Amino acid sequence: MRRGRAGAWLVLVVVFVYYLVPMIAMTRFAFQRIPVIKLSFGNLFDKWTIAPLIETFKEPEFRSSASLSVQLAIATAALTLILLVPTMAVAHLRSKRMRRMIELSSTLPFVVPAIALVVGFAGAFRETLPMFIRSPFGLVPLYVITALPFTHRALENGLAALDLRTLVDASQSLGATWYRTVVFVIVPNIRASIATAAFLALTVVLGEFTIASLLLKNTLPLYLSYSQGQNPQGSFAVGLVLILISTIFVASSNRLGKVVRS
């Protein structure tokens, strides 16, 4: 048993090193102004600076792509919730079959990889509704689809933990309309899973590259990819910030998910 435990620790340590090394290397590259070749134990702590990040934050290209990404993320989270919360609430109340159907449809985006989705979208919409391809906000519905498996799961957990029937009966017997029931009864009761779903949608949008890249929309990940050549330190620094943000988002959605389940 003792030996088993030592082996288990060894496994975790090795994997931990594998996870740590790229992050350390990226941090060092972004924030230390010494090329790897000249790095030695003597200058390990010299020339560290956050200037690359600050300088990049001042760039107008960075600002426009960051602001586009943030707007897209918020729009995606909002559209996801508007579309899913009422529909899923009705499904939970009325029809088990509908609930199944929605669940099944929420896994469809796994079947259609982002690259296939965007190719089909571009082809289908170019002839009929070109504004969806021209406007950067045409990305929003595609992002809602991409995030759907995750956002659906989060909301499903919240609704399943609720005695929805009783809540809705109580609300309607007091004379509330369906709209008031959704906004003032259902939403407050599943706010933790709404926040979870929103966090997951934000994470998906902030990191998404495939769709934006094929439709040539200048989101943050596209900026990173383009500026890698001229401003490697700055783009690596921004990449690190993105990793940090998505870590915080996923971690907090996990924590909220635990609140929902308990």
Place this chain on the structure above:
Amino acid sequence: MNSRVAGSLNKRARHLAFAPYAIFLLVFLVWPGLYVFRSAFDQGSAPKNPMIEAVTGQYRSSFIFSLRLSFVSAILGLVIGATVAVALMRLSHVRGLRNVVVGYSAVAANMGGIPLAFAFLAAFGMQGLATRLLKGINIDLIGWGFRISDFWGIVLVYLYFQIPLMTLVIVPALDGLRRTWSEAAQSLGASTRQYWRFVALPILTPALLGGFLLLVANAFAAYATAFALSAGSSKLVTVQIRFFLQGETITGKTNLGYALAAWMVIITAFLVLGFQVLSRRAERWRR
């Protein structure tokens, strides 16, 4: 009579509530999906049906490259991810360890895209920190022909999200193994090895296999990381499709991109279906 009318009205209203969601999916998921298949089978003036051309010659080798990469990264992800999960089980007495590892797995499983590629370029690129450190102890990766944008390089990067994804799939399955089973095996004289081989492994098989298919699909659909690692010149099917959407230069072959995408959908559909069937089986033992 009256109640029947009310009932059917109610039913209609019920269906109406699903309309926005259904229409949304139809317009933004089903329609693009169908468009891919319609164009993929549309030969036009090309000498060959695009669906056939997409799996011959250089495109066939693209598919083989993508699938090989997906399988290799999935097998390694399966083995390492499951090992991590078993290690966690062994160390269940350490407080908080499981929460930290599972929590970080959720984070890392969602990682990918451009930032992940950057991290690995900084570590294992030509001028990477790890490359340099390893060379210091006489492990000359570059001298041995290792490139982060090549097959094994991409595998190394993909493992970053494949391992934790597998851990997330396997940890609940290991939780489902009941103490009484190992006690029963022990009281019948089975060794630990025999217990794992004849009791635990058969029960875990659907979960392991399902997880494996999920990992294959996951790697197969990936695009951004490989694109950034190779500066857009990767052999991956996903990266190949890009040329057709943007260039459309090869006359008479415009539908080839759709055909590549259609084959991708077909392959992923089988993988995801297999995953769902197997994970339903795996859940039988829980509760």
